[in-house]
Structure formats: C-alpha cells, structure tokens
Amino acid sequence: MPRFDVTLAGELNLDLILYGLPAELPAERELLAQRMMLTLGSSAAIVAHNLAALGCRVGFISRIGDDPLGSIALERLAAGGVDIEKVRRVAGETKTGLTVILQRELERNILTYPGTIFDLTISDLDLEYLTDAGHFHLSSFYLQRGLRPHVGELFRTLKAEGLTISLDTNDDPDGLWQGGLMDVLRYVDVFLPNAREACLIAGCDDLEKAIARLAECVPLLVVKLGKEGALAQRRDERFRSPATPVDFIDPVGAGDSFDAGFLSQYVRGADLSQCLAWGNLAGAYSTTMAGGTEAFRDPKRLQEFRKERGL
Ligand SMILES: Nc1ncnc2c1ncn2[C@@H]1O[C@H](COP(=O)(O)OP(=O)(O)OP(=O)(O)O)[C@@H](O)[C@H]1O
Ligand SMILES: [Mg+2]
Secondary structure, three states: OOOOEEEEEOOOOEEEEOOEEEEEEEOOOOOOOOOEHHHHHEEHHHHHHHHHHOOOOOEEOEEEOOOOOHHHHHHHHHOOOOOOOOEEEEEEHHHHOEEEEEEEOEEEEEEEOOOOHHHOOOHHOHHHHHEEEEEEEEEOOOOOOOOOHHHHHHHHHHHHHHHOOEEOOOOOOOOOOOOOHHHOOOOOEEOEHHHHHHHHOEEEEEEHHHHHHHHHOOEEEEEEEEHHHHEEEOEEEEEEEEEOOOOOOOOOHHHHHHHHHHHHOOOOOHHHHHHHHHHHHHHHOOOOOOOOHHHHHHHHHHHHHHOOOOO
C-alpha cells in the first residue's frame, strides 16, 4: 500500500484578495477596498489542501523563500493535513511567490509575483517520495518555468512506477499555449482545463471542436464550465454534470477545488458521474467563502454541505 493517495509538485504561496474596490482603477489615486483576505493560494497548494480536507493522504513538494509569507503558507498547508516534509525553504533574494487578486463586481485582476515558483526544478523533486502514491497531480504547467522542460521526463518516470497522472495547466501568462504541452499529454490520464483553456490549447474557438481534438490526446478529458458545471469526454462517451447552486462569495480557486473533488473520487476508482458530482460539489463549496481553501478549513461545514447535497 503506497504512503499517499496523491502526490503533487508545484507552487505554494498566499493569495491577497481585495474586495469592494471601485469599478475603475485610475493610476495615482488612493483607492479603497472594503475587505481583504490573506489566504493559502496557488493552484497546486489549493488542490493539495482540499484533497486532504476530502480525506486523501497527500504528499507535496515545493520550494519557498525564507520569508514570513512562505512560513504562513507552509503552516496553512500543514494544518490542512498535507505532508510538507519535502517542501524546501531556500534563503536568498527570491521570495515566496504572492498573488494579489483585485476582485470587483464584474471582473477581477490577478497579479502574480512568481518568486520561488519559477525556481522549482527537477532536482528539487524526491522521486522516491513522489512515486510512493497511486496518483500524481500537476497544476500550473505554464507557471512552472523551471520544471516545465522536464515534465515529460517526470511523467514518464511516474507512469513507469504505475501512478496515474492528472494535469491542470491553468492560464498561460504568455498566452502562447505551447511549451511542449502536447508532448506531455501522452502521459496524462486525466486532463482538467476550463472551457477557455481547452479552446486555446486546441487552437480553435469552438468548444465542441476543441473537445474532439483534446479527447484524442488523453483517455479522459474533463472540462470545467463555471456556473454550468462540468463535462467529461472519454473517447466517444460524453458525461455532463450541473453546477451545485450556492451562496456565492468569490470564484478564487474554484477550478482547483473542482480538481480536488474530482480526484478524491477518481483515486478511489469511483465512476465518472460520481467524480464529476464531487468535482462540482468541491468547486461550488469553494465559492462559498473567500479564496480557494477557507471553506475547506471547516470540516463540520463541509460535512453539512455534502449532506445537504446528498454526497
Ligand atoms: N457560480 C458558481 N456556482 C456553482 N459552482 C461554481 C460556480 N463557479 C464555479 N463553480 C464550480 O467550480 C468549477 C470550476 O470553475 P471554473 O470553470 O471557473 O474553473 P477555473 O476557471 O479553472 O477556475 P480557477 O480560476 O480556479 O482556475 C465549476 O466547474 C463548478 O463546478
Ligand atoms: Mg483553473
């Protein structure tokens, strides 16, 4: 029996979210936010934290700076039940990354200082640790600049050890959507883009065409559709699952929480409709409190939310 259900290697940082800003953000003015939240952020850490909250045994490798924000992020991840033994804290000029989210009524700005996110490389990864699991998940393919050239090699090794693999690219800040993604997809069992990312990666405006293209590259394609829920394409088979209605606070980390919900069932061998239902449950639950992990810090509330929705 492996030590972990899921291992991850990726970014670990905080999100600083400002709410209640004016609709316009003119330069050189003192603009006031009504509320703020400093919370565990970053796609990989959100997936790891929320997988643990959903009962999975999770091992996590990352690289952070020797600074207070790195310490807070690490404490939060550990408090969530994730194993942090292999997180490396490296002193130097580069600080732990930070994402500042300006959450406005109709849109948000996401500003990221990558810091140590770009510094994680294949030499930081303890392969024995990562392979002591049934499944490996990678988030933020395009933010992992140090690791990205070696992702194919990493996936090949993990597959040879019998792990299944999932990938969520998230956004590409350069807007190019290349970087060898197609080459690494051949090792991926579950690919988890949102609708916009699916179209950009497949290089077409039409979601159906994008799904058809991507479903030829991976055994299981799962497309997140925001308020519309999600769909899965397994070769010729299509599965759809509606979103769970919620009292919505913010969408930060909903996609990563969806990944955690979906994978928490996938690693247990659940059928696809169950995996999708849990993905939608976790994505929706994440939107009920600020940021991507706050809601998952309260096991009792999570339990009630699940029960009310029959899961
Ligand atoms: N308003 C909402 N109501 C209910 N569920 C939602 C809502 N918004 C998102 N979700 C849930 O969260 C999932 C992920 O949302 P979305 O499609 O926005 O992912 P994403 O764009 O990858 O998110 P992220 O910005 O976190 O990367 C959806 O598939 C759905 O299950
Ligand atoms: Mg996403």
